Amino acid sequence: MNYILHSVPPNVPFPHLRTSPPAHDSLAATSTAALHNAPLRIIAKTTSKEKPQKQEDDYHSTLKALNSKGRFPRKSLGQHYMLNASVNEELVAAANVTEGDIVLEIGPGTGSLTNALVTAGATVLAIEKDPYMAAVVRERFAGLDRVKVVEEDFTRSNIRSHMSSILLSKTPSDGNSSPAKVVANIPFNISTDVVKQLLPMGDIFSEVILLLQDEAALRLVDSSLKSSEYRPINIFVNFYSDPEYKIKVSRTNFFPQPKVDAAIAAFKVKKPTDYPRVSSIKSFFSMVNSAFNGKRKMLRKSLQHICPSSDIEAALSNAGLLPTSRPEELTLEDFVKLHNLIVKT
Numbered sequence: 001m002n003y004i005l006h007s008v009p010p011n012v013p014f015p016h017l018r019t020s021p022p023a024h025d026s027l028a029a030t031s032t033a034a035l036h037n038a039p040l041r042i043i044a045k046t047t048s049k050e051k052p053q054k055q056e057d058d059y060h061s062t063l064k065a066l067n068s069k070g071r072f073p074r075k076s077l078g079q080h081y082m083l084n085a086s087v088n089e090e091l092v093a094a095a096n097v098t099e100g101d102i103v104l105e106i107g108p109g110t111g112s113l114t115n116a117l118v119t120a121g122a123t124v125l126a127i128e129k130d131p132y133m134a135a136v137v138r139e140r141f142a143g144l145d146r147v148k149v150v151e152e153d154f155t156r157s158n159i160r161s162h163m164s165s166i167l168l169s170k171t172p173s174d175g176n177s178s179p180a181k182v183v184a185n186i187p188f189n190i191s192t193d194v195v196k197q198l199l200p201m202g203d204i205f206s207e208v209i210l211l212l213q214d215e216a217a218l219r220l221v222d223s224s225l226k227s228s229e230y231r232p233i234n235i236f237v238n239f240y241s242d243p244e245y246k247i248k249v250s251r252t253n254f255f256p257q258p259k260v261d262a263a264i265a266a267f268k269v270k271k272p273t274d275y276p277r278v279s280s281i282k283s284f285f286s287m288v289n290s291a292f293n294g295k296r297k298m299l300r301k302s303l304q305h306i307c308p309s310s311d312i313e314a315a316l317s318n319a320g321l322l323p324t325s326r327p328e329e330l331t332l333e334d335f336v337k338l339h340n341l342i343v344k345t
């Protein structure tokens with residue numbers, strides 16, 4: 001499916017953008033006085049006791065949440081907030097979130113997606129790097145024990161340990177807990193870290209649903225051979241998951257509006273027992289990386305440090321491939337066959 005979700009009415013006013021400092025200001029460069037004098041502050045004060053389910057998460061409530069902490073969206077943290085509840089619902093639906101599910105959310109921001117997850121019945125572990133936004137989400141869901149906010153940088157977080165404690169505390173008495181899910185509108189600049197860290201966690205997660213930059217979603221999901229975009233990350237994604245490009249999401253749905261469109265990408269995470277059979281995952285990816293290091297080189301040359309060219313040629317032909325093959329001509333299955341023929345562990 002490839003359609004564009006536009007929902008924010010084109011006439012939504014952004015009056016402060018005409019008169020105030022750029023909304024996508026680097027906070028480091030903004031003085032405290034400037035922040036306190038910013039026109040954003042004229043918007044009504046927030047009340048932390050509001051019931052999350054009743055909030056609209058539109059432009060005004062997003063500003064209200066930011067104002068409650070005197071914040072401007074920070075470019076360095078990829079802070080583009082979602083203004084369209086139906087995009088959040090698409091994310092929740094893509095993960096098929098139902099009552100009792102445990103969901104990891106990265107970067108809850110003002111809590112708009114968190115709210116959609118909670119409404120669907122999930123228990124949410126939300127990891128937020130910005131201490132001010134972590135405070136906004138904590139206040140918003142105060143008293144709701146189904147939301148746990150951890151103020152941390154996802155790229156430095158020990159997700160396995162966070163998830164283990166939450167999964168343990170929610171394990172039913174029969175001991176059969178369902179796998180957790182990831183649903184997140186992430187800052188575009190940590191997309192690769194997120195994918196690399198989460199997809200190999202098939203013992204914990206069954207679905208990873210991400211709102212990514214459109215181009216990144218296409219690159220990660222489409223693994224067409226011979227394309228200049230075909231990279232080791234495509235082999236990685238397909239090794240650990242079944243990826244799917246779901247929906248294109250227009251940039252007009254975010255505040256502030258990014259320069260690029262976004263898309264929902266769904267990764268059905270494989271259980272470790274379903275990974276392709278390789279003698280060593282570490283040596284498999286090391287071989288794939290070496291193969292792509294010499295992208296225009298033939299494999300019989302770029303993999304020479306593993307075994308002699310003649311052995312590589314023999315292995316390629318054994319795998320039904322030409323002795324002159326280059327990395328962009330091999331599927332995941334081809335790489336698996338080649339690895340198992342040439343790497344002795």
Ligand SMILES: C[S@@+](CC[C@H](N)C(=O)[O-])C[C@H]1O[C@@H](n2cnc3c(N)ncnc32)[C@H](O)[C@@H]1O
Nearest residue numbers: 080081082107108109128129130153154185187
């Ligand atoms: C694109 S915004 C999305 C906010 C919210 N989920 C929404 O849909 O409106 C990204 C969020 O991730 C947070 N963030 C940025 N880098 C992060 C990191 N390394 N770890 C955790 N959160 C991060 C930002 O502070 C921001 O709240």
